[in-house]
Amino acid sequence: MEALxxxxxxxxxxxxxxTHAIPALISLWVVLFYIPxxxxxxxxxxxxxxxxxxxxxxxxxxxxxxxxHYSSDTFNQAIKIFDHCCIxxxxxxxxxxxxxxxxxxxxxYTVGAALICVFGVLYKIGCPHRYHPDSICLYYGLxxxxxLFSRSILKNLSWDAIAFIIIGGxxxxxxxxxxxxxxxxxxxxxxxWHICVNFGMFCHYWGLRWHVFxxxxxx
Numbered sequence: 001m002e003a004l005x006x007x008x009x010x011x012x013x014x015x016x017x018x019t020h021a022i023p024a025l026i027s028l029w030v031v032l033f034y035i036p037x038x039x040x041x042x043x044x045x046x047x048x049x050x051x052x053x054x055x056x057x058x059x060x061x062x063x064x065x066x067x068x069h070y071s072s073d074t075f076n077q078a079i080k081i082f083d084h085c086c087i088x089x090x091x092x093x094x095x096x097x098x099x100x101x102x103x104x105x106x107x108x109y110t111v112g113a114a115l116i117c118v119f120g121v122l123y124k125i126g127c128p129h130r131y132h133p134d135s136i137c138l139y140y141g142l143x144x145x146x147x148l149f150s151r152s153i154l155k156n157l158s159w160d161a162i163a164f165i166i167i168g169g170x171x172x173x174x175x176x177x178x179x180x181x182x183x184x185x186x187x188x189x190x191x192x193w194h195i196c197v198n199f200g201m202f203c204h205y206w207g208l209r210w211h212v213f214x215x216x217x218x219x
Contacts, residue, residue, distance in 0.1 A: 015191035017065035023198050024057035036209075041218040049097060049208065052090035053201060059086040060194070084124045084135055091142045092117035097208060097216070098165070102152035104217040109149065116142045136176065143169075157212065164207025171200035 031050045035043055063083040067076055096110040103109050120138045127134075146153065154162065175196025183189040 013064075013187060013191065015188065016194065017061045019191050019194035019198065020057045020064070021061035023201070024054060024061050027054040027057055030054075036213070038213070039218075042213065042216060045097065045100075045216075045218055046209075046213055049093050052086070052093045053205065055086035056090045056201070059083040081124050085121045087135075087139060088117045088120040088124075088142065091139060094204060094208070095143060095146045097212065098146050098153060098157075099149055100218065101161075101212050101216050102149055102156045105219050107219070112148075113142060113145050116145060158215075161207045161211035164203045164211065168200040168203030168207065171196045171203060175200070 027050065031047070031054055035047055035050070037043075038046070059079070059082050063079050066079060092113045095113040099109050099113070100107070116138070120135070120142065123138070124135065157165075175193045179189045179193035179196060183193060
């Protein structure tokens, strides 16, 4: 089956939406049936985190499965913007949790991540036709915000948590710098990029679920 390409990007191929539809279903199960029995504030934060994971996979599966199959430009742009906005929200939530682990009583430090997230969402809504590299730079800028607090994060997080966060970031970097960057070279590269995202997301989820949240103090 021949892939449908919009510009440089291969946006439709069965593997592209299947590789994110499956983890979307798994993350939905986590949201509905697997919220740990922690204190209320921590449970709510984990609930938001789990929903953000589902949002990323669901929006990606929706985007890659439907984009270009309807004549409405408004619909195509809407699902594209929704996909990018979900990514911004997930990164912001993840960064906020890591920062809170280092500064449990200083929620003010999470404001920077929230502002970058809001800017990214508004930017995608206001400039929907801008190129993907703009979004990638904002993603890295949002994730890089946590590095401003790296000393305290290294001091307060366990080495297991740090290892999973670094390994997850490595999967994202591998996918972005190779498979995503050159996805026009091979029809299956974009699906491999999605698989790298899956591994990166799993590493971050595992690290936060088992090595950050249990010790996290939410004021």
